[in-house]
Amino acid sequence: MPHFPINHPARPLYRVLAGLIGLYILVFGVWGVAQTLGDPLFDRGSNWVLGLRTNLAFSLASVLFGAVLIIGASRRGNLGHYMNLTAGVVFLVTSILMMSVLQTDANILNFSMSTVIISMVFGLVLLGTGLYDKVGPPEHAEEAQRHRSHPVSQGER
Template sequence: MPHFPINHPARPIYRVLSGLIGLYILVFGVWGTALTWGEPLFARNSNWALGLRTNLAFSLVSVVFGIVLIVGASRRGNLGHYMNLTAGIVFLVTSILMMSVLQTAANFLNFSMSTVVVSMLFGLILLGTGLYDKVGPPEHAEAERNRRYHPVAEIHRRH
C-alpha cells in the first residue's frame, strides 16, 4: 500500500510552489504562442521564450498545462494532489523522450537541452509536491501518525 502523508503541515507551501510552476508555464506558453503565431505547428525554428526553445505546438500545450496546474494548486481537496502527481510524471517522461530525440527530426516540440533540464526539474518538483499535498479527514491523519510512531516502527528505527 503506498504511503502518502495526509494533511502535511507544509501543504500550503507545496501548493504555492506548484502554482508558481503553473504560472511560469502559462506565461511561457502565452509568450511562445504570441512569438510563434503564424508559423507551422511543429516548426523547428530558433524561437525562445523565457529561456526555453519553443514552437507553436509546445506553446499551446504549455498554456493548457499551466492552466491545469494553477487550477490544481487553487483547489483545497485532493484534485491538486492527483494533478501534481500526474503532471510530474508527464513532465519527467516527456523530458526523457524529447532528450532521446533532441538532435533528430523527431524533435517535434522543438526542445533544446535547457528545455529538457527545466522540464525534468519541474517534473521532479511537481512529483514531490504531489506526494505531500494529500488532504484527508483529521481521523486519517491521526491514524497515519499513530502508524508512523507505532512501537514496532520504533524498534526498526533504532536498528
C-alpha cells in the same frame, strides 16, 4: 500499498510551489504563442522564450498545461494531489522521450537541452508536491501520525 502523508503541515507551501510552476508554464506558453504566431505549428526555428526554445505547438500545449496546473493547485481537495502526481510523471517521461530525439527530425516540439533539464526539475518538484499534499479527515491524519510514531515503525524492536 504506498503511504501518502495526510494533511501535511507544509501542504500550503507545496500547493504554492505547484501553482508557481503552473504560472511559469502559463506565462511561457502565452509569451511563446505571441512570439510564434504565424509560424508553422511544428516549426524548428530558433524561437526562445524565458530561456527555453519553443514553437507554436509547444507554446499552445504549455498554455493548456499551465492552466491545468494552476487549477489543480487552487483546489482544496485531493484533485491537486492527483494532478501533481500525474503532471510530475508526465513531465519526467516527456523530458526523457524528448531528450532521446533532440538531434532528430522527431523533435516536433522544438525542445533544447535546457527545456529537457527544466522539464525534469519541474517533474521532480511536482512529483514531490503530489506526494505531500494529500487531504483527508483529521482522524485519518491522526491515525497516520500514530502509525509513524509507533516504536516498531521507528526500528525499535
